[in-house]
Amino acid sequence: MTSAKARTMPGVMELLPLDQIAFQNMLDTVRRNFERFGFLPIETPAIEFSNILLTKSGGETERQVYFVQSTGSLKQGDEPELALRFDLTVPLARYVAEHEQQLTFPFRRYQMQRVYRGESAQRGRYREFYQCDIDVIGKDQLSVRFDAELPAVIYSIFRELEIGPFCIQINNRKLIRGFFQSLGIADGERQMLVLREVDKLDKRGEQKVRDTLRGEGFALEPAVVDAILAFVGTRSQGHEDALRRLDAIAVDNELAAAGVAELREVLGLVRALGVPETHYALNFSIARGLDYYTGTVYETTLNLHPEIGSICSGGRYEDLASQYTRSRLPGVGISIGATRLFWQLQQAGLAARGRSHVQVLVALMDEANLPLYLELGTQLRLAGINTEVQLETRKLARQFQYADRAGIRFVAVLGSDEIAKGTVAVKDMRRQEQFEVKREDLIKTLRVEIQQGEVMDALSGQAAP
RNA sequence: GUGGAUGUAGCUCAGCUGGUUAGAGCACUGGAUUGUGAUUCCAGGGGUCGCGGGUUCAAAUCCCGUCUUCCACCCCA
Numbered sequence: 001m002t003s004a005k006a007r008t009m010p011g012v013m014e015l016l017p018l019d020q021i022a023f024q025n026m027l028d029t030v031r032r033n034f035e036r037f038g039f040l041p042i043e044t045p046a047i048e049f050s051n052i053l054l055t056k057s058g059g060e061t062e063r064q065v066y067f068v069q070s071t072g073s074l075k076q077g078d079e080p081e082l083a084l085r086f087d088l089t090v091p092l093a094r095y096v097a098e099h100e101q102q103l104t105f106p107f108r109r110y111q112m113q114r115v116y117r118g119e120s121a122q123r124g125r126y127r128e129f130y131q132c133d134i135d136v137i138g139k140d141q142l143s144v145r146f147d148a149e150l151p152a153v154i155y156s157i158f159r160e161l162e163i164g165p166f167c168i169q170i171n172n173r174k175l176i177r178g179f180f181q182s183l184g185i186a187d188g189e190r191q192m193l194v195l196r197e198v199d200k201l202d203k204r205g206e207q208k209v210r211d212t213l214r215g216e217g218f219a220l221e222p223a224v225v226d227a228i229l230a231f232v233g234t235r236s237q238g239h240e241d242a243l244r245r246l247d248a249i250a251v252d253n254e255l256a257a258a259g260v261a262e263l264r265e266v267l268g269l270v271r272a273l274g275v276p277e278t279h280y281a282l283n284f285s286i287a288r289g290l291d292y293y294t295g296t297v298y299e300t301t302l303n304l305h306p307e308i309g310s311i312c313s314g315g316r317y318e319d320l321a322s323q324y325t326r327s328r329l330p331g332v333g334i335s336i337g338a339t340r341l342f343w344q345l346q347q348a349g350l351a352a353r354g355r356s357h358v359q360v361l362v363a364l365m366d367e368a369n370l371p372l373y374l375e376l377g378t379q380l381r382l383a384g385i386n387t388e389v390q391l392e393t394r395k396l397a398r399q400f401q402y403a404d405r406a407g408i409r410f411v412a413v414l415g416s417d418e419i420a421k422g423t424v425a426v427k428d429m430r431r432q433e434q435f436e437v438k439r440e441d442l443i444k445t446l447r448v449e450i451q452q453g454e455v456m457d458a459l460s461g462q463a464a465p
Numbered sequence: 466g467u468g469g470a471u472g473u474a475g476c477u478c479a480g481c482u483g484g485u486u487a488g489a490g491c492a493c494u495g496g497a498u499u500g501u502g503a504u505u506c507c508a509g510g511g512g513u514c515g516c517g518g519g520u521u522c523a524a525a526u527c528c529c530g531u532c533u534u535c536c537a538c539c540c541c542a
Binding site: 119 | 466500501502503533535536537540541542
């Protein structure tokens with residue numbers, strides 16, 4: 001008699017082993033590229049003091065934070081003073097402020113951990129999910145050159161993930177704010193509201209957005225609305241076009257001019273870093289919801305799957321940790337929501353199917369020869385081949401069935417015939433073939449076969465090694 | 466937090482206007498002689514029809530409540 005239904009809470013991702021392998025392959029690719037660009041790993045605890053997590057942000061974040069409390073503390077009626085992190089940027093700020101003296105700046109760190117949000121369940125919305133973040137934190141100042149480095153990292157990662165053509169869309173907050181100032185929309189809060197509305201262009205259609213901006217809440221002049229829509233409609237195609245569009249901006253505003261200058265420098269360096277011009281573009285509607293961004297902002301989308309939306313985003317902020325330290329710590333960073341990305345890639349049929357890590361199953365042919373099979377397994381493992389030995393007596397057919405279902409490609413069969421001949425029969429489950437080799441050639445042969453299999457997988461994009 | 470849907474086997478669902486022991490596909494377990502899987506054939510296990518109440522001779526089916534999950538808004542990865 002069961003006492004509870006086995007189930008997970010909504011909004012968490014749980015995978016079967018082969019999918020888990022595919023997911024971890026994705027994380028490995030991300031990590032490899034972070035390291036390739038000179039970022040160093042850190043981890044921070046899932047639980048932080050709630051006053052740390054809640055200093056900066058307003059009501060919306062607080063609504064989504066999970067508070068943590070021991071049952072003892074709960075019974076005593078104490079207020080929870082701990083909470084689960086809801087992103088990796090706030091813990092980074094705390095980390096940098098706390099360890100400022102021991103860190104070297106510019107501090108380049110990557111972090112790939114789970115974060116928690118009290119979202120109401122919805123498609124592609126998770127309450128527990130992985131974020132993969134990189135940030136560069138400067139002391140007192142940080143060159144805009146670092147803003148150009150991140151698109152190179154993004155390009156390197158998504159090229160290697162082989163999920164189709166993509167485009168890193170770039171904008172600059174200074175330019176946006178300067179533009180709005182020139183239209184008489186000076187208040188930062190109001191600018192954000194307008195931007196959020198504009199962000200819904202694709203979703204709601206131009207007419208509805210136009211109506212909303214002219215309507216009660218905003219009450220903007222028709223000419224102003226036209227100017228906004230024309231401005232945010234800017235999308236460049238190729239490097240030269242992007243520069244031309246920057247030249248064409250006729251906004252008489254100091255802040256906007258600074259933004260344009262930054263964009264020009266960033267674009268030039270992105271190209272110098274070897275990112276093909278097909279893979280980056282200006283998009284003046286990119287604003288990013290988070291209000292701490294102050295300069296460059298990025299968002300990356302898949303050309304063939306616009307429905308997926310942004311797969312990677314980030315930007316520049318002027319002061320990371322003003323709540324925790326007096327030092328001025330400007331930074332620039334990006335974040336990949338790996339859990340959602342993986343889920344979306346699966347939905348779009350773009351996720352590779354993982355291959356089992358187990359490469360060989362040694363069949364149990366004869367109970368009396370178990371020590372022989374165990375020894376063979378050990379030899380294979382010492383040769384670097386992941387091997388499982390069949391430990392329970394079962395019909396051979398069942399052993400093959402097990403290998404097939406578990407995704408194990410090779411079954412080594414060592415029965416009385418083979419022992420007499422000094423050979424091993426190897427069944428290749430995937431190719432539905434069987435061959436026989438001398439015992440002493442087994443490891444060499446398997447290595448060749450396994451390597452060929454990996455090459456084939458890489459070519460077909462079926463699974464990362 | 467606001468609005469709208471949903472709930473039948475592990476999964477996807479069927480079950481018309483209430484009528485005998487609630488079905489299908491997939492999955493699962495076992496079998497089709499001796500050392501060869503995913504295909505085929507045969508057999509089998511598994512459901513308090515989300516929960517509580519009401520109407521009725523009779524409720525998976527109608528009504529009310531409740532919970533759950535999902536969708537949209539908000540916000541975001």
